[in-house]
Amino acid sequence: MAAFLRRAGSCGRTRVNWIAIWVTFKLAALTALILLMVGLPIAYWVSFSRRRWKFLVESVVALPLVLPPTVLGFYILVAIGPHSPLGRLYNELVGHPLPFTFEGLLLASVLYSLPFAVQPFAAAFEQVDRRLIEASWTLGVSKLGTFFRLIVPLSKAGLLTGAVLSFAHTMGEFGVVLMVGGNLEGETRTVSIDIYDEVQALNYAGAAKTALFLLVVSYAILLLVYAVNRNVWAAWPQK
């Protein structure tokens, strides 16, 4: 796929960089998928736990919202680098280091987009009437069964919002990719990096086409979210 796209893209530098777009889409889709799996238990715990120190976890999850991406990227880079236990373990298991690979970039993206998935999930779970959950328990259905049979169907809109937002947010990330991913064509060069490179090289025409593509796709995704679901992720007050 990447080789085909490279051939298609190399025909001229004013063309849209399809390789970067492919890498970006793959990254965003996998990030959203992983967050759907990782974010659900975290959101469930945040919504339903009665622990006093819950706020500690909540604030850690929200940290990527306020932290400069370079700071986050720096720490991730250090954490997965060859001098850290995690980086060494990965190197031994897989045979190559984690930084400046697609997998490393994916890990960084998952952490960076965590609040964009967990917060809509948790908001949707909070909306579920506790009495319905209790009714399910008294009918002999386990907590896990209640989650899948009752809570998930009632939170559909919030789950969709979280998945789409983390997808869209990953598509637009720049700082973290720059710190963790490096700039390897077909591996870690995403659309935002590509645009930056084109502008640095004064190739405004190439940058404009890719930028326009990203703008249109991002806007279409947000249109979908707002159309499907006006209440869970309401940036504007409800009419």
Added chain:
Amino acid sequence: MAAEISIDLVKTFSGRPPIRARIAYPVEASTVLILFGPSGSGKTTILRSVAGLEWPEEGNIQFVSRTWLDTASGVRVAPQDRHIGYMAQDYALFPTYTVAGNIGYGLHHLSAPDRKKRVDEMVELFQLRGLENAKPRELSGGQQQRVALARAVAPRPLLLLLDEPLSALDAPTRVHLRDELRSLLKQLALPSIIVTHDWTEALTLGDVMAVISAGNVLQVGAPIEVFSRPHNADVARVVGIETVVKGRVVGSSDGMVQVSVNGTRLTAVEGESAGPDVFVCIRSEDVVLERERTTASSARNHLAGAVISATVLGALARVTIDCGFPLVAMVTRSTVEEFGLSSGVPVVAAIKAGSVHLVSRQSE
């Protein structure tokens, strides 16, 4: 040892009196326990503790030979493992499921054909035919109540717990469904615990009744006993009715009903009650005492009798009169002095027809 339900628990709240409840009573196939009390008395918390939805700080809950809670030995059975049917006050129907889906929700352990068969039985029993594919929001209050009850009963629970089962309904539906619920509970032969603050429901549905006020159990006994012979003034204040006797409707005309209680005729306003067998309920405050029978009175009932006892309670006095059945009247202390009311003194009790409440009961 006879089969028994025993509830003993302590739960504290901030800004509310703690709940210290102890109730134990023998249970048969269809014994109905009524938890009766004003709102905020703690009766719902007791019910939720039995369901396993509330965890008392200290306590022991036994259902026949099963221990559901014993804080001393650390036993805490989850609601999933108690095999109970629980119906919340607002029914808590699952909005994403249909009527059939709601009823079949707790039947996940059955095979698909068995589940379908059981749902079908429930649809038949609860008269929900034709509504199987409707969503809860499309149903009337009475239909929602039946679906919630069917859902709770479908997995064949050991014990049915109903929190104010009729309070969310409008008055005419409530009276109709009260009688329906009673025959259904007998038909299901399933012990149940019902929370209510309505004394007519307590009389109609209950076999045993526990009066709860400010977190304490004041009295446990048969409803008719509790209503007519409250242990103390607190119980009397909570239940608010002092005379409850069995009667039989013998005739009706012009919207009035004639009831016979031990041979004494009473006139009542024709009301909601259907069957010939009724509980005749009279509030002690509604009884007026006269020295002798007057003709110039709007009260329809004038019962001649003799005072059994007169007890002064502060400014008021509680007077029990034998007029074919024991009748309790609440009068002022000055009346007692003026009339010279003491044991054996003849007196006439006047009661307006509208103050004679009839509640249907099962014939024996």
